[in-house]
Amino acid sequence: MLYRLLLCLLLGSFVSVSMAANNVSEDQQKLTQTVFELERSVAILQLSTASLGDYQSLATKMAHVKSLEYRVNFLGNLTFLLCMALVVFFFKLRNQQKRLLALESREDEKASEQQKKDV
Template identity: 60%
Template sequence: MLTRLALILCFSFFMSASMATTVVETETKANNEELTQTVFELERSVAILQLSKASLDDYQIMSEKMAHIESLESRVDFFAVLTFLLCLALVVLFVQVRNQHKRLSLLELDSKM
């Protein structure tokens, strides 16, 4: 009887400890989510404040930088497509060379016989 009571107490202790850790973990996750949301809102507020204090020159400089970035983006897109096409051409070339090598080896075998 005493051993059963001790086992029940140990079992309840382990269950309560595991339940307490899950409660602490969920509270920690909730706090982290709230903290992340608060940091995001603060960063957004700072960005809005900086834009509201910007002058016309700042907007023009930002517009020029955006135009420069867009031109760089189009160049990168062009070079990415060009690189892809060159790789594709190399694959086709290697396949053609392999097929031609097979044909040549077959012709050599036929000529030896």
């Protein structure tokens, strides 16, 4: 009987904890939604009271940001191309080194054969 009572208390505590967690998450979601709506309302109010000069300065700043974005994209592409050129250069250098070693080994073989013939 005591085990059943302990089991019921344990299950009851698990259920109450899970229900409390659900309530907290629902309250957090409602609070987040309310904060989002308030921020949106403030942004709309600020835009409605903005002057022509504010819009022009915003357009100038946006154009500046766009030009910076294009520069960053260009520099990123240039860096990528330079890295790829280095990779190609090192592969060509490796192949050339292999050819040079093969040529040297052939010349050494010819020289050793020539020495054997001379002896």
